Amino acid sequence: MHILALETSCDDTAAAVVEQTPEGVFVRSSVVSSQIALHATYGGVVPNLAAREHARNIVPVVEAALRSAKLTPRDIDLIAVTQGPGLIPALLVGTTAAKTLSFLWRKPLLGVHHIEGHIYANFIRQTPQSNIENHTSVFPLLALVVSGGHTQLMLMRDHFQYEILGETQDDAVGECFDKVARLLGLPYPGGPLVAKRADDWRNLIPDPEKDTSESSKIKDRESKIQFPRPMLQSDDLHFSFSGLKTSVLYFLKKHEADMQNEDFVSEVCHEFQEATVDVLVGKTERALQEHSPRTFVIAGGVSANVRLRNRLRNLLDERFPDTKFLTPEFRYSLDNAAMIGAAAAFRFAALSPTEQSALAESWRTLNPDANLPLSHL
Numbered sequence: 233m234h235i236l237a238l239e240t241s242c243d244d245t246a247a248a249v250v251e252q253t254p255e256g257v258f259v260r261s262s263v264v265s266s267q268i269a270l271h272a273t274y275g276g277v278v279p280n281l282a283a284r285e286h287a288r289n290i291v292p293v294v295e296a297a298l299r300s301a302k303l304t305p306r307d308i309d310l311i312a313v314t315q316g317p318g319l320i321p322a323l324l325v326g327t328t329a330a331k332t333l334s335f336l337w338r339k340p341l342l343g344v345h346h347i348e349g350h351i352y353a354n355f356i357r358q359t360p361q362s363n364i365e366n367h368t369s370v371f372p373l374l375a376l377v378v379s380g381g382h383t384q385l386m387l388m389r390d391h392f393q394y395e396i397l398g399e400t401q402d403d404a405v406g407e408c409f410d411k412v413a414r415l416l417g418l419p420y421p422g423g424p425l426v427a428k429r430a431d432d433w434r435n436l437i438p439d440p441e442k443d444t445s446e447s448s449k450i451k452d453r454e455s456k457i458q459f460p461r462p463m464l465q466s467d468d469l470h471f472s473f474s475g476l477k478t479s480v481l482y483f484l485k486k487h488e489a490d491m492q493n494e495d496f497v498s499e500v501c502h503e504f505q506e507a508t509v510d511v512l513v514g515k516t517e518r519a520l521q522e523h524s525p526r527t528f529v530i531a532g533g534v535s536a537n538v539r540l541r542n543r544l545r546n547l548l549d550e551r552f553p554d555t556k557f558l559t560p561e562f563r564y565s566l567d568n569a570a571m572i573g574a575a576a577a578f579r580f581a582a583l584s585p586t587e588q589s590a591l592a593e594s595w596r597t598l599n600p601d602a603n604l605p606l607s608h609l
C-alpha cells in the first residue's frame with residue numbers, strides 16, 4: 233500500500249510517499265522545502281507568508297515526491313495530510329491541496345495529528361532487517377515529546393492510546409531554545425544554533441597554542457554560569473521553561489558588554505542547554521521509574537538535539553537497560569511528511585472496512601484545526 237502524505241503545519245512544505253508492507257513502513261521518498269530564509273528576516277514564522285509559500289511550493293513538492301518514488305498518482309492508495317495542530321493559514325494550504333487531490337484522483341483521505349506523526353516517526357524502518365517484528369511488543373511505550381509547540385511525557389498502552397503524564401505549564405522547550413537564541417542575537421531558527429554553540433563550547437580546547445596534546449582536550453568543560461532547573465525537584469511530571477528564559481534575560485542584562493565575546497555567548501548557550509537537558513532527563517527518569525515502559529521514544533524537533541539524545545542514552549543504559557530506546561532518524565526528527573505517512577499507515581490499518589470506505593468521502597468534510605486534540609481510535 234502506497235500513501236502520499238502532505239505536511240504544511242508551520243514553515244516547511246513537505247510531501248512524502250511511504251509504503252506499508254507486512255515487514256513494516258518504508259519511506260519511498262521524502263521532500264521538504266524549507267522557508268527558513270524567508271522567515272529569518274522577521275525573526276520568526278509569519279503565518280500568512282508561510283501560507284503564501286506553501287501555496288507556491290505544494291504542487292512542485294508533491295510532484296517531486298512522486299517522481300523520486302518513481303510512482304504516478306495511479307499507484308497511490310491513500311492520501312494523508314496534517315490536520316493540526318499548527319498555524320491555520322499554513323494548515324489550510326496542505327488540507328486544501330490534499331482534498332483536491334483526493335477528489336480528482338478518487339483516493340481516500342485521512343487527516344493526521346502532527347504530534348502523532350512525530351511519535352510514529354520512530355516506527356519508520358528503512359530496511360526489513362531493522363524492522364520491529366511485532367509492533368504490539370513495544371507497548372507500554374513512554375514518549376518524550378519535545379517540539380516548538382509541545383513538551384509532554386506521554387504513556388501509550390497501545391497504538392493511539394495517549395495518556396498525558398505531564399506537560400509544560402508555560403513555554404515549550406523548542407520555543408525556549410528559539411527565544412534564548414533571539415536574546416543572544418542568533419538568527420532564526422535559533423534552536424539548532426544554540427545547540428551547536430553549546431556543543432562546540434563544551435569540547436573546546438581553551439588554548440591550542442600552549443598545549444596541543446590530545447590528552448589536554450577538555451571534555452565537558454565546566455561553566456561558572458548557573459541557570460535554574462525549573463521544576464526538576466517537583467513531585468510530578470510537569471515542566472516549566474519560562475522562568476529559565478527569564479533568568480537568561482536578566483543574566484544577559486547584567487552582562488551586556490560580554491555579548492560581544494563569542495566564547496561568552498557560546499558559554500551561555502551551553503549552560504542553558506545543560507539546564508534544559510537536566511530537566512528533560514530528570515523528568516524522564518521519574519517517568520521511567522514510575523511506569524516501567526517496555527519502550528521509550530523521543531519525538532519532535534528538539535529530539536534532533538545531540539546532547540539530549542546522548543544524555544538519555546546514558547540514562548537508559550545505566551538505569552533502565554531493559555527499556556528499548558528508539559529515536560527517529562535525524563531527517564525525520566524535524567518536520568517532514570514521511571512521519572505523517574507513517575502515522576496514517578498505522579491508523580488506516582486499524583480502521584474497519586466500513587471506516588476505510590468512508591475515507592473516500594472525507595474530502596467533503598476534512599478541515600484543519602489549530603488545536604486538534606490527540607484522539608484515541
Ligand code: KG4
Nearest residue numbers: 379380381406423427532533534537566567
Ligand atoms: O517539531 P518541529 O520541527 O516543529 C514543531 O512541530 O514545532 O520543532 C521545531 C523546534 C524549534 O523550536 C527548533 O528550534 C527546535 O525544534 N530544534 C532544536 C534543535 N533542532 C530543532 N532545539 C534544540 N536543539 C536542536 N538541535
Ligand code: ZN
Nearest residue numbers: 379532533567
Ligand atoms: Zn513538528
